[in-house]
Amino acid sequence: MAFISDRLARIKPSPTIAMTTRAAELRAEGRDIIGLSAGEPDFDTPLHVRDAAKAAIDAGHTRYTAVDGTPSLKRAIADKFARENGLDYAPSQITVGTGGKQILFNALMATLDAGDEVIVPAPYWVSYPDMVLLAGGTPVVVECDIASGFRLTPEALEAAITPRTKWLILNSPSNPSGAGYDRAQMQALCDVLLRHPQVWVLADDIYEHLVFDGFEFCTPAQVEPRLKDRVLTMNGVSKSYAMTGWRIGYGAAPEPLIRAMAKLQSQSTSNPCSVSQYAAEAALTGPQDYIRDSRAVFQRRRDLVVAGLNDCPGLDCPVPQGAFYVYPSMAGLIGATTAAGKVITDDETFANALLDEEGVAVVFGAAFGLSPHFRISYATADDVLRDAVARIRRFCEGCNLR
DSSP: OOSSOHHHHTOOOOHHHHHHHHHHHHHHTTOOOEEOOOOOOOSOOOHHHHHHHHHHHHTTOOSOOOTTOOHHHHHHHHHHHHHHHOOOOOGGGEEEESSHHHHHHHHHHHHOOTTOEEEEEESOOTHHHHHHHHTTOEEEEEEOOGGGTTOOOHHHHHHHOOTTEEEEEEESSOTTTOOOOOHHHHHHHHHHHHTOTTOEEEEEOTTTTOBOTTOOOOOHHHHOGGGGGGEEEEEESTTTTTOGGGOOEEEEOOHHHHHHHHHHHHTTTOSOOHHHHHHHHHHHHSOOHHHHHHHHHHHHHHHHHHHHHTTSTTOBOOOOSBTTEEOOBOGGGTTEEOTTSOBOOSHHHHHHHHHHHHOEEOEEGGGGTOOSBEEEEOOSOHHHHHHHHHHHHHHHHTOEEO
């Protein structure tokens, strides 16, 4: 009898974490490494949020809370949905978890049975398919290539739906591509979903506020109110407020799903960190100028990276609408030999050779379900990005196609 569960054999370790770990190991050996693999803002958490956390500690708010969030935080989340998205949710329709990942995980674990299908547009965040598999479901990956702007089309969605489809996971703006759906594009997908009442939508809105060039964010329940009763709208404070380590995510959905998710959470982590909940409340209810200022910085960095990569032989980098990633194609380098003699057969060998030869850590596209691409996170300082782009250009220029 095997000691390790068969369940664990269904999934693989996160490739983004693996690349970040390898870069750290090389750095510890004395190598000059630029890490562009982790999706984490490099800014400090806003001061008023940190102050709220300190005040919560001093006030003794360090005990257990309600399993899925304090009443005051749930009210702040409900107010956020009403103010920013035009969505009316009662606190009883809201759940708070230990990061957005737990909200997604709880929803899938609480609803999926063997044979249930979940549509996952690719490129996707690396955890989506594995969470589906861990919950006993079947991920149905639909490739959304560079020609489609990395967006799911209504035709592709219609073709992917079967009687076993239970969820569609929709991430806009997207990790890893930064692609966003405008209102017309979102409505077209909603029109398809209205014809299939068994399909729920898991809207991952974690990059809601990181949008550029006047792009207007929208979410499915906002665009099509008739879908609201089968949408889980997930968000969090990690990306918008540089609070990745605070581990607070939240979601809103019909009460039966929220209760099921809370039941699961009661037997896993129980409540999120009490101090982090007070900090998240301060983030949602306090000054929002931080978002405006950080968005301007990210847009400048995006433009720097896109322009630099498009100057590299063999690369083609589309301009993303949001988030803090680019997802360039490296198809022009397939078959090339690097300056160190490595043959580039796919995006994984490209990423490994780039790290070995130039000390730049990126994540290969196969990890996100769509090749031949790679992901760069530009959530780091401008001078670091300039150095990284220069190294990538040198690497590409040193490649010989045969």
